[in-house]
Amino acid sequence: MAEAPKRGKLQKGKATIFDVAEQAGVSIKTVSRVVNNEPNVRQRTRDKVLEAVGRLQYRPNAAARSLSGRRSWVLGLIYENPLEFSYMKDVLNGTLSACEEREYSLLLRPLTLPSPDLVEHIERFVIQARVEGVILPAPMGDLSELLRLLREMKVPFATITPKTLAAGQVNVLCEDREASFSLTEFLINRGHRSIGFIKGDPDHSASGNRFAGYQQALEKHGVSCMERLVRQGYFDFDSGKAAAAELLDLPEAPTAIIASNDDMAAGVLLEARQRGLSIPGDLSVVGFDDTPLASRLWPPLTTVRQPIREMAETAAGLLMNKLNGKAAQPPKEPFACEIVIRESTT
Amino acid sequence: MAEAPKRGKLQKGKATIFDVAEQAGVSIKTVSRVVNNEPNVRQRTRDKVLEAVGRLQYRPNAAARSLSGRRSWVLGLIYENPLEFSYMKDVLNGTLSACEEREYSLLLRPLTLPSPDLVEHIERFVIQARVEGVILPAPMGDLSELLRLLREMKVPFATITPKTLAAGQVNVLCEDREASFSLTEFLINRGHRSIGFIKGDPDHSASGNRFAGYQQALEKHGVSCMERLVRQGYFDFDSGKAAAAELLDLPEAPTAIIASNDDMAAGVLLEARQRGLSIPGDLSVVGFDDTPLASRLWPPLTTVRQPIREMAETAAGLLMNKLNGKAAQPPKEPFACEIVIRESTT
């Protein structure tokens, strides 16, 4: 009856910092130092503590750590809801892998646009979970209201977008314009002069950039950009098919069509096939993004690929550096895109 | 200099339960009651508190709540790493939506199999983040080591798998066998008697079930199941294509091929096309899962769809019910699958 033990009996995996301290014969603060790799702990002490940690299977309690340290070690990923999956798959993989490396957790926040309770959602996200920083893959970087809100809440964020944002922001650039330029040039070099273009959703800044690249390539090679060869699409299969129908109905139909993503290109392929056109004999078709779809279509699609996964990983990494006061961003490598030539082009 | 205020000046979104209590003129415990919808608070008091909450933009701090309440309000989703995306997309959407509804957070844990440090990963996940329960989409339910580990750690889990697990477990069943049975029967009814089958990865129990459904349908209709018409695949495009090549090389090639998923069916389509076969004229092809790919292929693929998203949502919901001591699972609805007939079959 002398003195109740400070903590209850140990249960596997439920050891606390007190148990470790007791086992190692040091104070809890020292355990904390060791566990967090802080300096000023003698090697012998460190070893003792680590041994106790191992024996007790001690794992610091994330909640306590975050409450006490006023750091949540949580990153948020805000993305557009009906998600373009092959893109988000890469974003997700890249972000997760960066988080894992630095022992951050990742919280997902799908957003259906337009979102009337955006503020509500984001506040919940940021205040309640105390999210430290947010990753904004395209097209979230285009939502000025969201950016404003995040700035107002003083939550650092990293964008993956074709748009250059204010300096000092973490901003990994998609080279959409360059990619589109190369792709168009590729077609021109193959002899095409009448090249149709199907734009993407106007709310995505990628759409504008891809179109701009197309225009610039045409201009460079002295091919006039004809408005009648440009159609509006919305990044989905059906709009691609519909736009292709219009283009192919033209008296002087184009000999090649650039769709602003692979899904629309798939639509073009279907429309062409239903008209009995041979591809690439009668019509060359190219897409964007090199989704898994591209290689499974018939014929396999020539497309252009950006290293999305790496870009996301970089964005998350830079963001975490910023959160931890590490050096300003290392010179952003330019993440070159790559044309993947398959059989849908002559 | 009389008495320092108990808390510092308010900053937007940083109000604590003390601030709310002060504003509302009640104790912090009462605020806690209101915020957590606990009973035994007079309506007038409740209103006062809610008003203060609104004015101060108070959001309970998740870390403090979880530390104090010994509940993390976090669910884990463990999935196979190179993810089959269209499947995981549905799983993710369903799980997230269930979590959102009940104000849980979701943590992701991709697992690359085989995983030598599975134990390490899971322990980190479960102990450090204090994950309360885990969702295991197929094929994670097949990893007996993982299940054993979770049981040992006393972490409840919910599986989405064709396999029936021990009673009392949350276990949403995929009707793979039934789906495959229907699909095979569909082909038989269309007159096919020589039906090839490409199995999936033998490590996924779905593979076995899909094959079993095929066999049973053949048997029911008195069509003998010929071993030479069955090939092993691994759920990927290339293995599907290779298996198709073997089947089509047969002296008496099948008139229809069932691939155990859409990606392999896409491989079959490509192989058939390269041999100049007309589809569905010379060969009918069907897949599984109704991925976006299925409707974009040429010809669009007849396939069978299971309501994965709903299944995941249900699994997560049941799991959370269990965690909160709610009634045992309501009679599991049988999540019927549906044959999606497109143009790849006669």
Added chain:
DNA sequence: GGATGCAGTGATAGCATTGTCATATCGGGC
């Protein structure tokens, strides 16, 4: 009229960690 019960409320003790600051120890230099 005193005991009983219960809805409504609050004081206080955790929860498991990190931050702050004080203290102990060490290794030299003289």
Added chain:
DNA sequence: GCCCGATATGACAATGCTATCACTGCATCC
């Protein structure tokens, strides 16, 4: 042998919440 500055360690408060239990009224019961 003593002092100094740096290094190493610990005591204790703070974090923001929930759990526990005690307390206050007030209606009900015999």
